[in-house]
Amino acid sequence: MTVVVFGSVTWDVAAFADRLPKPGETLLGKNYITGLGGKGANQAAAAVKLGAPTKFFGRIGDDQFGQDVIAAFDKLNLDSSGVLIDPEVATALGVILVDANGENAIIQAAGANRRIDETDVVRASQALEGAKALLLQFEIPLEITLSAARAGRKAGATVILDPAPAPSDGIAGSVLMAVDIITPNEVEAETYVGFRPYDKKTGIAAAVRLVDIGAPSAIVTMGANGTAWATAGGESGFQPAFRVDAIDTVGAGDCFNGALAVALTEGLALPAAIRFASVAAAISTTRSGAANSAATREEVDRLLDFNC
Numbered sequence: 001m002t003v004v005v006f007g008s009v010t011w012d013v014a015a016f017a018d019r020l021p022k023p024g025e026t027l028l029g030k031n032y033i034t035g036l037g038g039k040g041a042n043q044a045a046a047a048v049k050l051g052a053p054t055k056f057f058g059r060i061g062d063d064q065f066g067q068d069v070i071a072a073f074d075k076l077n078l079d080s081s082g083v084l085i086d087p088e089v090a091t092a093l094g095v096i097l098v099d100a101n102g103e104n105a106i107i108q109a110a111g112a113n114r115r116i117d118e119t120d121v122v123r124a125s126q127a128l129e130g131a132k133a134l135l136l137q138f139e140i141p142l143e144i145t146l147s148a149a150r151a152g153r154k155a156g157a158t159v160i161l162d163p164a165p166a167p168s169d170g171i172a173g174s175v176l177m178a179v180d181i182i183t184p185n186e187v188e189a190e191t192y193v194g195f196r197p198y199d200k201k202t203g204i205a206a207a208v209r210l211v212d213i214g215a216p217s218a219i220v221t222m223g224a225n226g227t228a229w230a231t232a233g234g235e236s237g238f239q240p241a242f243r244v245d246a247i248d249t250v251g252a253g254d255c256f257n258g259a260l261a262v263a264l265t266e267g268l269a270l271p272a273a274i275r276f277a278s279v280a281a282a283i284s285t286t287r288s289g290a291a292n293s294a295a296t297r298e299e300v301d302r303l304l305d306f307n308c
């Protein structure tokens, strides 16, 4: 496998309304969709749609949503042999609300994702041998994410961590030092660095701060406000966002991570890989859904050519 993804998978239910409800309020929405989700599965879907041999390791329950997850993997031609059926718990559910601007609020009812343990890291270790990139997130127990990161490093893979959702007590230096690249969005970056980045200057400042506290490289995604990055080698930069008609931003960060891994495994340098991933993420916002909205290789190449 070129790309290994270790972590969360959900069945998502997304409801669309003009705006997000206030606490205690019932809103009449427009429509809803269901589909494959979870930051890990979304990253894997993005990588496989871009053509990288990809394997995902995670857990589902022995239930209808679990069967729906496997069917969705099959439809994507994504290898599901690393998905363990855990009979003790339900498949995790993503409950998503999307407003008229494509912005969202998400609750992930963790289910089987919370049950991932050291045995799953052992299951993944064979696939990690020879893998060029390992993608991780924070929707499974933190200590297991850390263990997987160490296994990925040991196997020689580039370890990319999307530190989302952000734990309320921040992120430990030991976690930052166990990965190669960290990719928070602006909301997560605020938890980690104490201010919310919103443009080139504040984005680079946030990325530099993450490097200062231990990350070898940091990429801060800010949606339509672009992406800033910094490395421990003292380099930094900014990628403006690609302008598209966004209708649903769910999974855009996951698509960014999957595409980043693919670009890096193909030998692109970090700034070019970030440009490639920004295009993929922008395309994913032009349609509804999480894993299903990921960009194809052809779409990314076309938009890159157009913006040459």
Ligand code: RIB
Residues within 6 Å of the ligand: 008, 010, 011, 012, 036, 037, 038, 039, 042, 093, 094, 095, 106, 108, 139, 250, 251, 252, 253, 254, 290, 291
């Ligand atoms: O990043 C988007 C994902 O977050 C959704 O698919 C949802 O399941 C949550 O995990």
